[in-house]
Amino acid sequence: MNIRFYNARILTMKDENIIEGELWTDNDRISYIGPSVDSNDKDFEREIDCKGNLLMPGLKNAHTHSAMTFSRSLADEYCLNDWLFKAIFPREEKLTPEHVYWFSKLAYADYLAGGITSCFDMYFHKDENAKAAVETGFRHVFCGAANDFGGFDELEDYYNRLNSYDPLVSFYLGFHAEYTTCEDNLKRMSELAHKYSAPVFTHISETAAEVEGCKERYGVTPAVILDKLGIFDFGGGGFHCVWFTDEDREIFKNRGLWSVFNACSNLKLASGITPVYKFIEKDMKIAIGTDGAGSNNALSMFREMYLSTVLSNVETNNAAAVDPFTILKAGTTGGALCMGLNDSDVLDAGKKADIIMLDMHKPSMQPENNIIRNIIYSADNSVVKMTMIDGKILYEDGNYTTLDINEVIRECNKFKEDLA
């Protein structure tokens, strides 16, 4: 489908400038961005008057467990360790592929309503999840979730299979975390990374206790031991990074690894507050994710981006500790590059049409003293007017084009008893 957006303001994210004009799509790609020009010879299937609303790259949720929507508001009383071992792991044993199919669709509905065009997802029953992604038209990047309880045997198969399943789906090597993975399995992880010259992602330094445990086991922090085992020899990165030492940041900086922040989940589970400003001072590669709905409990990149800025202010006694545009880059371009979506990072001719429209007529986006700051400090999901992935409009004015939201809600609530 070829679409012409006109009367638009466009934040390409190549820089902070907002240009006025048009954006055209040609199937899954952007074919033109620039001033209004004669388009009479073009055969658009739809022409959309943006009325001054803002087009920008879709938000990239760079760490999540989509199907964990099953556990939203289910076990809010636990800190991370008890939450995992008492509330989540026992329920996850009961999870079937059908559960994952429907609860992933619920997450996609949430993502689309919040302007999220791709997710970097670590979870189970990946085949049913991939099916849900393709049916929805959602761009889903899987991350391996192997640990001592399972997953290493299937990792290579998933890597090969899901990387050739559908253009919307891809797969990165990954494991759950150092604290759930013994040294033998970590070495297995490293061997696989070397076999495929592939990046590896994992949860890392999420809690102080995790870092302490690792030090007891290896005498060093998780980043140090994983690096030493060669796991990051071909890149990758870590989720959370709350308790990174300066040495950990140095390793991530030098290897060009991605640090993915999850402010809401870290607050809720009492894990801690990431000093985001320290990563930015070092000009490190950063991205942002929601983590799962069980620990967040929202799946809102707006809330994540907001907290990724302001939570550093109190610690530094500096109201400008973290620059809003840097965070907006982390939430869009950074996330895309982190998960290998090199054609979804910015808006430009030839790039993928993974685009959102923000409604500038919402009061929270006014007045227009600074539109980027309005997005970071003031916006929430209510400003998302449209979400397009791969050139297809999947969400517009509250309506879904590929999801039957009532069916998704009905199916998800059917499973409440199974997973209570």
Added chain:
Amino acid sequence: MNIRFYNARILTMKDENIIEGELWTDNDRISYIGPSVDSNDKDFEREIDCKGNLLMPGLKNAHTHSAMTFSRSLADEYCLNDWLFKAIFPREEKLTPEHVYWFSKLAYADYLAGGITSCFDMYFHKDENAKAAVETGFRHVFCGAANDFGGFDELEDYYNRLNSYDPLVSFYLGFHAEYTTCEDNLKRMSELAHKYSAPVFTHISETAAEVEGCKERYGVTPAVILDKLGIFDFGGGGFHCVWFTDEDREIFKNRGLWSVFNACSNLKLASGITPVYKFIEKDMKIAIGTDGAGSNNALSMFREMYLSTVLSNVETNNAAAVDPFTILKAGTTGGALCMGLNDSDVLDAGKKADIIMLDMHKPSMQPENNIIRNIIYSADNSVVKMTMIDGKILYEDGNYTTLDINEVIRECNKFKEDLA
């Protein structure tokens, strides 16, 4: 106008129960809440099928400076003191009644879109603001803003005049803060409180520096000196309360004063994090506000309520440090009682029809493991389907019935140069 809401779920906020049934309004009041009964003899002007959506009391924004929407994203680089003295006070000198009229309307648009049905507002040019409130149909409670730069001469006049201006408008005695008000003026404040046996509200213990300054001036904290001067002899309370000592909390508890929290503004201005759990442990009277858009920068009670829960978790290392229902009470019932809206506190027959409808078909409100937790941890303005004040629907499905949002936006942006 008499309206029948049916197929509703109703959270009255009298307790945590959610009942299924109907809610009827009779002009500005609720006339019935309960199971579906024969209503054929009733003459409703409108009957609304709620389709299972949730009716609950409107959110109460218990501390704000509405017209400060002019300063949203205008001066995000400053901590509180520089922000006030370098960025805000010089611009406020240029503010005209016309500015306040339009920027208040912009705030009302934001409030209505976020399910807020009343605000406790401290600002200037109150007559134009009152006019904007009544035109909009918004329930606006003024708080005096007197300090050494002005306001004490007019305070009594405002108190008498605005308390009899319109049923939607009321006025509480108040002053800006101890640090902007000399002892003579504080005594004047106390005399006025005694003359009218009236509660008094003020900014209090917002920053550590403010408390230190007060200790230098009086040898004690702001709560202690204000209490000593008799300012709180007839009740009232304070906004922010970030740096309260145990003694301050004891005074507020014993006098039955309101502590109003403003988590977002305190984070953004690097003022600090309020230990909300300590106020709840003492069973104190608590409410929640957004503060102004210049320091927040959103005006979202959902974001405030969310942060009023989770920000205590890290400090206490307890994921359940603050109970979500207690915070939802603070954001609804507490706010209402704090600002004297004793008929807008809960939903019940005879109470004011200040009601919101939350869209339970939004993915962020699903699955329904726990609806109250979904509201606190997961919802944002995008779940607000309808906002009714005084029996009138002012916002429904993104549309305003009393505001021309495009006119408000146009007028507000006209003033950008005046206030740059």
